[in-house]
Amino acid sequence: MHGNPVPPHPIWQTGEPALRSTPAMPMDRPIFSAILLAMAGLSLSWWGGQLILLAGSPYYLLAGVALLASAYLLITRRTAGYWVYGMLLAATAAWAIYEVGSDFWGLVARLAAPLVLGAFISLAPLARHYGRSRVAGATLFIFALLVGSVLIATRDTAPVDAVDYAFATEGSDWTTYAGEIGASRHAALAQITPANIGALKPAWTYRTGDMPGPADAMTGWTFESTPLKVGNRLFLCTAHSQIHAVDADTGRRLWIYEPKAAFDWVPLRACRGVGYYQSPPRPDAPSSPCAERIIAPILDGRVVAVDAATGRPCPDFGKNGVIDLREGLGPVRPGYYHSTSGPLVIGDRFVIGANVLDGAEIGEPSGVIRAFDVRTGKLDWAWDLAATGDARQPYSRGTPNAWAPLTADPVMGLVYIPLGNPTPDFFGARRSAAMERYGSSLVALDIATGKPRWSFQTIHHDLWDQDLPAQPTLFELATPRGRVPALVQPTKRGELFVLDRRTGKPLAAVAERPAPRGAAAGDFTAPTQPYSTGMPSLLGPRLREASAWGITPIDQLLCRIRFRQLRYEGPLTPPSVGGSLSYPGSAGVVSWGGVSIDPRRDLLVVNSVHSPFVTRLIPRAAADRNGMSTPPNSVPTGGSRGSSEAKQVGAMAAMPQVGTPYAAQAVPFLSPLKIPCIAPPWGRITAIDLKKRRVVWEKPFGTSRDTGPLGLRTGLPLPIGVPSAGGPITTASGITFIAAAQDRYLRAFDTKTGAELWRGRLPAGAQATPMTYVSAASGRQFVVVAAGGHAGLNTAPGDYVVAFALPRRR
Numbered sequence: 001m002h003g004n005p006v007p008p009h010p011i012w013q014t015g016e017p018a019l020r021s022t023p024a025m026p027m028d029r030p031i032f033s034a035i036l037l038a039m040a041g042l043s044l045s046w047w048g049g050q051l052i053l054l055a056g057s058p059y060y061l062l063a064g065v066a067l068l069a070s071a072y073l074l075i076t077r078r079t080a081g082y083w084v085y086g087m088l089l090a091a092t093a094a095w096a097i098y099e100v101g102s103d104f105w106g107l108v109a110r111l112a113a114p115l116v117l118g119a120f121i122s123l124a125p126l127a128r129h130y131g132r133s134r135v136a137g138a139t140l141f142i143f144a145l146l147v148g149s150v151l152i153a154t155r156d157t158a159p160v161d162a163v164d165y166a167f168a169t170e171g172s173d174w175t176t177y178a179g180e181i182g183a184s185r186h187a188a189l190a191q192i193t194p195a196n197i198g199a200l201k202p203a204w205t206y207r208t209g210d211m212p213g214p215a216d217a218m219t220g221w222t223f224e225s226t227p228l229k230v231g232n233r234l235f236l237c238t239a240h241s242q243i244h245a246v247d248a249d250t251g252r253r254l255w256i257y258e259p260k261a262a263f264d265w266v267p268l269r270a271c272r273g274v275g276y277y278q279s280p281p282r283p284d285a286p287s288s289p290c291a292e293r294i295i296a297p298i299l300d301g302r303v304v305a306v307d308a309a310t311g312r313p314c315p316d317f318g319k320n321g322v323i324d325l326r327e328g329l330g331p332v333r334p335g336y337y338h339s340t341s342g343p344l345v346i347g348d349r350f351v352i353g354a355n356v357l358d359g360a361e362i363g364e365p366s367g368v369i370r371a372f373d374v375r376t377g378k379l380d381w382a383w384d385l386a387a388t389g390d391a392r393q394p395y396s397r398g399t400p401n402a403w404a405p406l407t408a409d410p411v412m413g414l415v416y417i418p419l420g421n422p423t424p425d426f427f428g429a430r431r432s433a434a435m436e437r438y439g440s441s442l443v444a445l446d447i448a449t450g451k452p453r454w455s456f457q458t459i460h461h462d463l464w465d466q467d468l469p470a471q472p473t474l475f476e477l478a479t480p481r482g483r484v485p486a487l488v489q490p491t492k493r494g495e496l497f498v499l500d501r502r503t504g505k506p507l508a509a510v511a512e513r514p515a516p517r518g519a520a521a522g523d524f525t526a527p528t529q530p531y532s533t534g535m536p537s538l539l540g541p542r543l544r545e546a547s548a549w550g551i552t553p554i555d556q557l558l559c560r561i562r563f564r565q566l567r568y569e570g571p572l573t574p575p576s577v578g579g580s581l582s583y584p585g586s587a588g589v590v591s592w593g594g595v596s597i598d599p600r601r602d603l604l605v606v607n608s609v610h611s612p613f614v615t616r617l618i619p620r621a622a623a624d625r626n627g628m629s630t631p632p633n634s635v636p637t638g639g640s641r642g643s644s645e646a647k648q649v650g651a652m653a654a655m656p657q658v659g660t661p662y663a664a665q666a667v668p669f670l671s672p673l674k675i676p677c678i679a680p681p682w683g684r685i686t687a688i689d690l691k692k693r694r695v696v697w698e699k700p701f702g703t704s705r706d707t708g709p710l711g712l713r714t715g716l717p718l719p720i721g722v723p724s725a726g727g728p729i730t731t732a733s734g735i736t737f738i739a740a741a742q743d744r745y746l747r748a749f750d751t752k753t754g755a756e757l758w759r760g761r762l763p764a765g766a767q768a769t770p771m772t773y774v775s776a777a778s779g780r781q782f783v784v785v786a787a788g789g790h791a792g793l794n795t796a797p798g799d800y801v802v803a804f805a806l807p808r809r810r
Helices: 030-053 059-075 080-100 104-130 132-153 433-438 553-565 620-625 643-650
Strands: 201-207 228-230 233-237 243-247 253-257 275-278 292-297 302-307 322-324 344-346 349-352 369-373 379-383 407-409 414-418 441-446 452-457 473-479 482-490 496-500 511-514 528-531 580-582 595-598 603-609 613-619 662-668 683-689 694-700 729-731 735-738 745-750 756-761 771-774 781-787 800-805
Touching: 030 059, 030 080, 030 104, 030 553, 059 080, 059 553, 080 104, 104 553, 228 275, 228 771, 233 292, 243 292, 275 344, 344 407, 407 473, 433 441, 433 452, 473 595, 482 595, 595 729, 613 620, 620 662, 683 735, 729 771
Parallel strands: none
Antiparallel strands: 201 800, 228 233, 233 243, 243 253, 275 292, 292 302, 302 322, 344 349, 349 369, 369 379, 407 414, 414 441, 441 452, 473 482, 482 496, 511 528, 580 613, 595 603, 603 683, 613 662, 683 694, 729 735, 735 745, 745 756, 771 781, 781 800
């Protein structure tokens, strides 16, 4: 009656013709399923053919043909359409394992969408056999089980009852941006421990009142400050250069200084920290105003000194408490020169660099490094790397600048300067010999004179904007000959260079390796580049086509096509007119957050970002036609431009590079869904044993809760690893605290094992480095972080400073 016999499987035993292997297959919705398969098949076939023409994988074209065949069979009501799709699923699984092995996110990208589509087209025949209600119920149950598993795996740590803890006194203050002048980002505090951290909760929240306005939305506005703690006061700065003093125990505002500066055109609005100075006590003299003072940068290129007790400008400093860093630079357009990192106070002087606008033109303001008397504001010395003998004004233009924080060793009399590359960034043929020598180098200057003692170059003839993004961290390296004074310099490249801080000689092996050649016409590349072979690299393996990633096969395929179209010959592939894939990108693997070193455990902890960039050179004639050859702001000092210029340069996608044969463009390598075109994790946190020089643990850092495709917030806390800005700190109790990631959490990890111990939800994005201290008033250890968002990471803006602590002792 039913024709040929069918295999003895339960789904076939009903006698329903919908699943019999006969030509006729009456179904409820075969046409709709067939249309879905046909649309997917046409897309994969078209773009898969293009990928084959680029010598790429044939899978997508073959998969597209199989989908079209399945669609044809279904629309003609043949059960063979299901068999074809099933065989495609099996082949896809084999291909996925061949390409990525057991990598979870790689398998998800290749298998999730085909499985979901297969489940959808199978619902109708399954429902015919088992009943619609039972199939729907089973589907919902499986979905709820999967979602529940994810939520349980990524849930917030549950609070526990308060526990007793000891009063701590060591390391009670946090007196520089990185805790102390050697930038360890380590606190000798142990009140908060892995055993009691579950009781950590918000103690107070402070609102600065400094929020982004309309102009800030088109620029790089961000609240990145790490407060200082001295006595029972916190001192911090905001994106618009306000200085705040806050009670360290209660979060109550003590005073606020408003700089009254014009910010009409500043493409990067940020202040990461301030400096603190206290005059030596004199028993024979009463305390005078400004005996304690805060030194802070202002976004218009000035520096102010205010009384730490009142917030009033110090009258003995400069002119009414202010000095102008633009003096001696020659013409300076608004927005081209200002300090985003606070000054480093060393004895009775402070040393400061500046942020110079990227990619604008030849001959931008000098990157001169200067030291000033912290009491009077008078210039003590200046290091102009391109000058001969003593630095003379006006300082040499276009020289590398130091926008990251600085580090010092007062015992050795050295201050360490992490330099950037000369401007403009992506064409270097017109750089001087001094620029070539010092560009992207760590330089040790004599604190007393400003004369260079030694330098170490981390990249030769930098054409990739791979400037040194973070201060070096000083530590004592264990060697067979005993402890040696060392430092580690993190780089955007993900290389960690370990040097003898007395001489600049490598303490971990450094090798010169051949580098890709073939710079743009008129430029050149260095034949070799330095690699820190004695330390683990944070970059990861070289990219390949299989590294391309997407939520669906379509956007993954488009990323593969783009990968094949771009020039890529490994790290430091030169920029090109046709477009080059730069990995690491100009945003770096490590950024200004730097590293933390736990000296007791000899562990270095660092967070990293993994997102390639597409770098393109635009010939000058084409740049002229497209309006890209005008300097971003041509108004002289004191003027302003409208918001259109701020929008153009704030995005930093197009850089005119006036005075060179090319404009430049550097943008993240993103899919059409605005997610990175390489597989996650896009953010990691890593611990490295400094004795054995190996990775102890590494894990994805951050979840997708507050981010997602097309910039939408998914609310799904998948532990995918997301980009971050900010760095870690460690404590003597073995805890690493870090915020930084795109999701709004302050996290605590076990420094030794990497286990996540706790996380606290924040009211906004926290792209800042936390700090910790003990309050003299209550004896409680606080962990404090600024939560204000970051325009570049699309995190929620805010004006919050949040302090966490254990409950008060009963």
